[in-house]
Amino acid sequence: MSIQISETLTFECETGNYHTFCPISCVAWLYQKIEDSFFLVIGTKTCGYFLQNALGVMIFAEPRYAMAELEEGDISAQLNDYEELKRLCFQIKKDRNPSVIIWIGTCTTEIIKMDLEGMAPKLEVELGVPIVVARANGLDYAFTQGEDTVLAAMAHRCPERDLLIDENKVIQNQTIQNIFSLFSQKKKEETLKYLELKNHPPLVLFGSLPSTVASQLSLELKRQSIQVSGWLPTQRYTDLPSLGDGVYVCGVNPFLSRTATTLIRRRKCKLIGAPFPIGPDGTRAWIEKISSVFGIKTKGLEEREQQVWQSLKNYLNLVRGKSVFFMGDNLLEISLARFLIRCGMIVYEIGIPYMDKRYQAAELALLRNTCREMCTPMPRIVEKPDNYNQIQRMRELQPDLAITGMAHANPLEARGINTKWSVEFTFAQIHGFTNAKDVLELVTRPLRRNNSLEDLGWTNLIKKDNKIKVI
Amino acid sequence: MKLAYWMYAGPAHIGTLRVASSFKNVHAIMHAPLGDDYFNVMRSMLERERDFTPVTASIVDRHVLARGSQEKVVDNIMRKDKEECPDLIVLTPTCTSSILQEDLQNFVDRASISVNSDVILADVNHYRVNELQAADRTLEQIVRYYLDKARRQGKLNQSITDVPSANIIGIFTLGFHNQHDCRELKRLLKDLGIKINQVIPEGGFVEDLEKLPKAWFNLIPYREVGLMTAIYLEKEFGMPYVSITPMGIADIVQCIRQIQKRVNTWTHFLLNQKLDYELYIDQQTRFISQAAWFSRSIDCQNLTGKKAVVFGDATHASSMTKILAQEMGIRVSCAGTYCKHDAEWFEEQVQGFCDEILITDDHTQVGDTIARIEPSAIFGTQMERHIGKRLDIPCGVISSPVHIQNFPLGYRPFLGYEGTNQIADLVYNSFTLGMEDHLLEIFGGHDTKEVITKSLSTDNDLTWNSESQLELNKIPGFVRGKIKRNTERFARQNGITGITVEVMYAAKEALNA
Numbered sequence: 001m002s003i004q005i006s007e008t009l010t011f012e013c014e015t016g017n018y019h020t021f022c023p024i025s026c027v028a029w030l031y032q033k034i035e036d037s038f039f040l041v042i043g044t045k046t047c048g049y050f051l052q053n054a055l056g057v058m059i060f061a062e063p064r065y066a067m068a069e070l071e072e073g074d075i076s077a078q079l080n081d082y083e084e085l086k087r088l089c090f091q092i093k094k095d096r097n098p099s100v101i102i103w104i105g106t107c108t109t110e111i112i113k114m115d116l117e118g119m120a121p122k123l124e125v126e127l128g129v130p131i132v133v134a135r136a137n138g139l140d141y142a143f144t145q146g147e148d149t150v151l152a153a154m155a156h157r158c159p160e161r162d163l164l165i166d167e168n169k170v171i172q173n174q175t176i177q178n179i180f181s182l183f184s185q186k187k188k189e190e191t192l193k194y195l196e197l198k199n200h201p202p203l204v205l206f207g208s209l210p211s212t213v214a215s216q217l218s219l220e221l222k223r224q225s226i227q228v229s230g231w232l233p234t235q236r237y238t239d240l241p242s243l244g245d246g247v248y249v250c251g252v253n254p255f256l257s258r259t260a261t262t263l264i265r266r267r268k269c270k271l272i273g274a275p276f277p278i279g280p281d282g283t284r285a286w287i288e289k290i291s292s293v294f295g296i297k298t299k300g301l302e303e304r305e306q307q308v309w310q311s312l313k314n315y316l317n318l319v320r321g322k323s324v325f326f327m328g329d330n331l332l333e334i335s336l337a338r339f340l341i342r343c344g345m346i347v348y349e350i351g352i353p354y355m356d357k358r359y360q361a362a363e364l365a366l367l368r369n370t371c372r373e374m375c376t377p378m379p380r381i382v383e384k385p386d387n388y389n390q391i392q393r394m395r396e397l398q399p400d401l402a403i404t405g406m407a408h409a410n411p412l413e414a415r416g417i418n419t420k421w422s423v424e425f426t427f428a429q430i431h432g433f434t435n436a437k438d439v440l441e442l443v444t445r446p447l448r449r450n451n452s453l454e455d456l457g458w459t460n461l462i463k464k465d466n467k468i469k470v471i
Numbered sequence: 472m473k474l475a476y477w478m479y480a481g482p483a484h485i486g487t488l489r490v491a492s493s494f495k496n497v498h499a500i501m502h503a504p505l506g507d508d509y510f511n512v513m514r515s516m517l518e519r520e521r522d523f524t525p526v527t528a529s530i531v532d533r534h535v536l537a538r539g540s541q542e543k544v545v546d547n548i549m550r551k552d553k554e555e556c557p558d559l560i561v562l563t564p565t566c567t568s569s570i571l572q573e574d575l576q577n578f579v580d581r582a583s584i585s586v587n588s589d590v591i592l593a594d595v596n597h598y599r600v601n602e603l604q605a606a607d608r609t610l611e612q613i614v615r616y617y618l619d620k621a622r623r624q625g626k627l628n629q630s631i632t633d634v635p636s637a638n639i640i641g642i643f644t645l646g647f648h649n650q651h652d653c654r655e656l657k658r659l660l661k662d663l664g665i666k667i668n669q670v671i672p673e674g675g676f677v678e679d680l681e682k683l684p685k686a687w688f689n690l691i692p693y694r695e696v697g698l699m700t701a702i703y704l705e706k707e708f709g710m711p712y713v714s715i716t717p718m719g720i721a722d723i724v725q726c727i728r729q730i731q732k733r734v735n736t737w738t739h740f741l742l743n744q745k746l747d748y749e750l751y752i753d754q755q756t757r758f759i760s761q762a763a764w765f766s767r768s769i770d771c772q773n774l775t776g777k778k779a780v781v782f783g784d785a786t787h788a789s790s791m792t793k794i795l796a797q798e799m800g801i802r803v804s805c806a807g808t809y810c811k812h813d814a815e816w817f818e819e820q821v822q823g824f825c826d827e828i829l830i831t832d833d834h835t836q837v838g839d840t841i842a843r844i845e846p847s848a849i850f851g852t853q854m855e856r857h858i859g860k861r862l863d864i865p866c867g868v869i870s871s872p873v874h875i876q877n878f879p880l881g882y883r884p885f886l887g888y889e890g891t892n893q894i895a896d897l898v899y900n901s902f903t904l905g906m907e908d909h910l911l912e913i914f915g916g917h918d919t920k921e922v923i924t925k926s927l928s929t930d931n932d933l934t935w936n937s938e939s940q941l942e943l944n945k946i947p948g949f950v951r952g953k954i955k956r957n958t959e960r961f962a963r964q965n966g967i968t969g970i971t972v973e974v975m976y977a978a979k980e981a982l983n984a
Contacts, residue, residue: 018548019528020506022509024506045483046655049478053481067475069472074472107567112570139533140532142506406516
């Protein structure tokens with residue numbers, strides 16, 4: 001097998017047997033993000049055991065999610081789905097009283113064609129609690145795309161932005177503030193600042209981030225006089241941002257193409273297609289793109305980026321010239337690869353479960369430019385990769401680091417290939433200027449660890465067994 | 472539909488895959504949607520496996536669903552045959568793909584024509600059985616397949632070995648301390664002069680299965696997996712089996728005596744002698760294992776009559792109940808299992824050793840029972856450990872579902888004589904942990920000294936009077952130091968030299984303001 005590294009970005013779809021987590025795993029971070037929610041995963045024992053085991057999200061702390069476990073009677077349609085779900089939802093309402101119940105459809109509800117979207121509006125009325133339906137199934141989606149399905153469903157529930165009311169609010173605020181200005185000068189300054197910031201159309205950012213990271217990004221935009229009017233999702237379901245004609249939206253995660261489409265088509269929002277705010281380069285490009293759409297000239301952004309690069313110096317010395325192979329897992333691969341190339345690394349292959357070239361267009365363009373500027377070969381992008389073939393390719397390429405799903409990490413380490421779990425990038429705080437350090441902290445950990453083990457001579461830890469072909 | 476938060480036993484396909492991937496050079500193909508293949512993650516991470524898990528998911532997506540999956544499944548079987556040259560390929564659906572009601576047996580038949588490996592479809596109902604039952608079933612299916620095959624080919628050699636020998640059936644991947652137990656069982660059998668014919672499925676080759684009937688008897692350490700195989704072998708080949716779990720001194724004795732009985736049916740004819748293990752049992756019990764001595768020791772005397780709750784799989788929960796009640800004089804207030812399918816046997820086993828019996832797979836019911844009984848210690852699964860944490864009751868983990876903590880690098884068997892030591896340690900530490908906490912409460916903790924003596928750093932001109940010292944001791948240890956520092960800082964700032972309870976509160980208020 002010969003592996004050639006081309007001069008342009010190549011895309012291929014291997015449609016192989018690959019491993020990633022089930023999209024219902026989004027429950028693990030979304031239930032924490034949306035604090036007044038309850039997630040009900042409607043699926044089989046297989047789904048429940050996954051959440052419990054592979055993700056280690058435990059029910060011990062009585063979190064706000066549960067399984068509606070489908071039993072034989074449900075599968076063979078002996079029981080009435082509506083009545084069953086009604087029983088469970090009333091119990092949930094009684095026990096936990098959430099502001100919203102989010103039904104997570106699974107492969108099984110798809111296969112038995114359970115009409116969740118049809119039942120939800122009816123039950124919602126009976127129950128008095130809104131029910132949002134997301135089909136986070138493994139037939140159509142991979143891992144992080146689960147978040148995409150939930151946010152897309154939630155986008156329908158955001159209040160409609162009323163232009164008149166919005167303007168009134170500003171005027172009203174002004175009068176209120178005038179009265180208050182008698183009390184404090186400081187308050188008045190804030191109001192002025194607020195009005196000044198309002199010199200652009202409303203901007204809603206979408207993508208689930210820990211609240212500290214979300215406020216960091218909001219703050220970076222504020223430095224450029226851009227006010228974020230809301231996030232999707234919000235800490236509380238009841239605070240969902242207003243959407244509608246004239247609202248600009250921009251994503252912070254590369255796996256939200258469905259949400260983007262919903263926002264454009266169904267909610268008439270205008271999408272700002274920017275690279276994603278991962279790494280100082282990405283964050284700068286993201287802010288620049290938003291600013292340019294609003295006709296705002298950025299101030300001190302380049303200096304800010306340089307500052308961050310300066311602070312990363314020690315890490316950069318470790319990674320420069322090293323090669324990396326993405327097996328593909330969480331759809332953050334393109335953004336991470338672009339950042340690592342900017343750090344001086346060489347990326348051989350970017351495996352990715354699903355590649356939406358339109359939603360990721362700006363990111364792909366930035367990747368292309370970054371490769372040119374850094375004079376590194378363009379990586380090959382492999383959609384739906386075949387893990388077995390990837391391992392063969394890796395044997396040939398011997399990358400310094402493989403970013404891989406959890407199932408392959410230990411075996412690759414045993415074969416002397418450094419690995420980092422891709423899932424860590426899903427859960428770590430990697431967005432914005434300040435968190436670039438965390439990405440490199442993760443990437444360099446195996447390299448640092450192995451530097452300290454280097455002299456021991458233990459790199460290969462597998463036995464050669466003649467009877468079995470060892471891959 | 473059932474509202475579920477937690478499961479003690481996993482879905483059926485996990486059991487099938489655990490058996491298939493325990494054998495050497497066997498590959499399993501899951502016919503499943505993306506994400507259902509998390510078994511690979513579990514095995515790779517928990518067992519810290521160095522090799523790639525021999526399981527491939529043949530992914531069912533929207534596309535495959537529309538076109539039918541036969542082509543894809545057959546292609547994948549053929550591909551794995553070529554890539555890995557396994558002896559056997561096991562095909563299994565998951566809960567999800569089993570409702571597609573495809574004729575998977577037909578896929579298997581199609582594929583077997585063109586591959587070198589044997590191919591079988593794991594014959595399990597994914598909605599009726601759990602992980603453990605499926606594992607038991609799959610193991611029997613594989614054994615039956617190879618013995619039938621050998622018989623058809625006329626290769627079956629039913630003559631038994633010259634010296635006493637045994638098969639150990641039911642050791643497999645992701646089992647609760649299975650690897651360590653296996654080592655301990657091998658040692659026990661060696662001590663008894665019994666050769667190991669085969670250990671299955673862990674580390675066994677399927678092509679060796681035809682030699683299973685050469686052993687004198689089968690040893691089934693855990694009821695959950697292996698019993699079906701043993702019953703099949705007894706029926707088809709007249710092989711006797713011993714299914715007493717050698718856990719705890721008393722049951723080890725029972726197990727060894729039964730082994731003796733099984734072995735002596737043949738020694739009489741073949742070796743013209745009778746084996747007697749009584750001396751060995753006596754030596755081991757009184758001098759090698761420390762557990763019998765522990766039972767007599769003063770440490771254990773202090774545990775007499777203390778209340779405990781036991782919960783776990785049928786094997787471990789019943790053995791543990793017997794150990795606590797019989798060997799240590801601990802009162803088992805409740806013994807329970809989540810193996811509902813084995814309820815009858817369990818009840819029979821623990822009858823007379825406990826006050827009440829609980830058969831359920833609902834963890835809230837277990838939690839409520841523990842809260843009601845308020846035992847001094849719990850012996851349960853990881854779930855009960857967490858229940859115990861919330862109720863502030865110590866818990867020793869004695870059963871699956873497994874957790875990374877149940878894969879220690881060191882040697883920690885639960886079976887055999889070394890197992891008795893481990894269990895005694897576990898019991899003692901669990902209870903004393905509870906007692907230590909209690910003593911800490913009474914005496915205000917180990918670290919009172921730190922509070923009374925002058926601290927190392929500052930020139931300490933401050934004196935705490937006895938009431939304020941007492942008050943300080945009431946404060947939980949982890950914030951005590953901080954409160955002490957804050958109070959002293961406040962005192963210095965305000966020119967106070969003698970710290971009273973009033974000063975402490977004033978400092979607290981000043982800090983809050």
